[in-house]
Amino acid sequence: MKAVIPQLSWHEVRPAAVVLVSGTETVLAERAMxxxxxxLRDADPSLEVTDVDAADxxxxxxASLASPSLFGEPRLIRVSGAERANDAFxxxxxxxxxxxADDTTLLVRHGGGQRGKRFLDAIRSGTGGGVEVVCAELKRDADxxxxxxxxxRMAGKRVTPGALRAVTSAFTDDLAELAxxxxxxxxxxxxxxxxxxxxxxxxxxVETNAFRVADAALAGRYGEALITLRHALASGADPVPMVAAFASKLRTxxxxxxxxGSSAQLASQFGLAPWQVDRARRDLQGWTEEGLARSIEVVADTDADVKGAARDPEFALERMIAVLSARGEIVRS
Incomplete structure (x- = not known):
């Protein structure tokens, strides 16, 4: 059923009689909880926190946990594993x-699936005055x-846009590692x-070094890209994710x-962050449609080469960089 209660993102979580934290992304759910x-503890340090496993x-x-206490402390009842809930729960x-119950916040963590549909529908219908915090898997780089x-921001720490881009690129495949x-x-x-x-x-x-190599090559700085590549390989970088970094940037x-359109409009349209749109536009300067198509083909060939189709992965990488540094123009040796 379609939810009628507020649907919040993880960082918008707020107290309510019932707080449903749903979705498969454990990192976001843990942050929200x-x-x-x-x-709640900032509002009243005497907060009483109790944990319940829905499966057991x-x-x-x-009813026992939510009953009024002798001293009237506010309570937070955290229910885990609601996707495995038994019938009694x-x-x-x-x-x-x-x-x-008054002065009680019931937090229900549901990790996905159809188990518990009865109470999920009840919460989402507005019964109990709840809110839902949706913690779906983050797939887009912008997210x-x-x-x-x-x-x-929540830690009150200043961070430059370049630093944000760097750390996100370095850990883009694993949200737990990024966190x-x-x-x-x-x-x-x-x-x-x-x-x-x-x-x-x-x-x-590896990802950080790879994107540095890609940035230099796509900007036409062949010498810098080649030196950075060799340094990355000497430091133990795997050629496969190196090629993946090029493929990612070329796809964008x-x-x-x-x-x-504006950066904001295109970011929304393509599921990117505005800085990614700005960066891609800069990278596209001087490129032709034919050069871009040829470069995509070269990257695909190189991907096959570094996965075993060629004897010398490093040579394949250097050849790819030469082509991309020339913006897809044919490079004659």
Missing amino acids: RILRDT YVPGEL VDDLIGYLQAP KYDFAQAEF AACQQLISDAGDEVTESTVDRYYGGR MARLYGAR
Whole structure:
């Protein structure tokens, strides 16, 4: 059924009688639950927190935990594993929604699936006065950039756009690693996190080196790209993700080639961050449609080469860089 209660993102979580935290993205769910706990505790340090596993729920447990306490402390009841809930929990929760307890926040974590549809529909219908925090998997680079930006903002740490781009690129494949990297930078860095700060901590990441090579090559700086490539390979970089970095940037360039509109409009249209649109537009300067098509073919060939089709992956990489540095023009040796 279509939800009628507020649908919030993880960083918009706010207290309510019932807070449903749904979705498969564990990192975002953990962030949302921590923010909710801290918000309630800031409002009243005497907050009583209780954890319940929905799979091992005992009949009557919810009513017992939500009953008025002797000293009237506010309560946060955190229910985990609601996607594995037993029948007793489903029945008790549906009953609880008819008359939620005063001064009590019931947080229900549901990781996805159809189990618990009865109480999910009840919460989403507005019964109990709840809100839903949707924690779906982050697939778009723009969403991961926004996640990293929110991490620094909530910690009160200044971070430059270049640093955000660098750390997001370095950990784009794993949100948990991206979150951990942001927290380390927040904890260890000075007043402001800059691109050089990220480089100092994570400059050895394959992805970071790969995107540096790609940036130099696509800008036509062949010598710089070649030197950076050789340094990356000498540092242990795997050629496969190196090619993947080129493919990622070329895909973005191809999508934006000939597109008209503001950065914000195109970012929304293509699922990108505005800075990615601006970067792709800069990268596209001097390129032709034919050169872009040829470069995409060369990258595809190189991908096959570094995965075993050629004897010398490094030579294949250097040949690809030569073509891309010439903006797709045929390079004769």
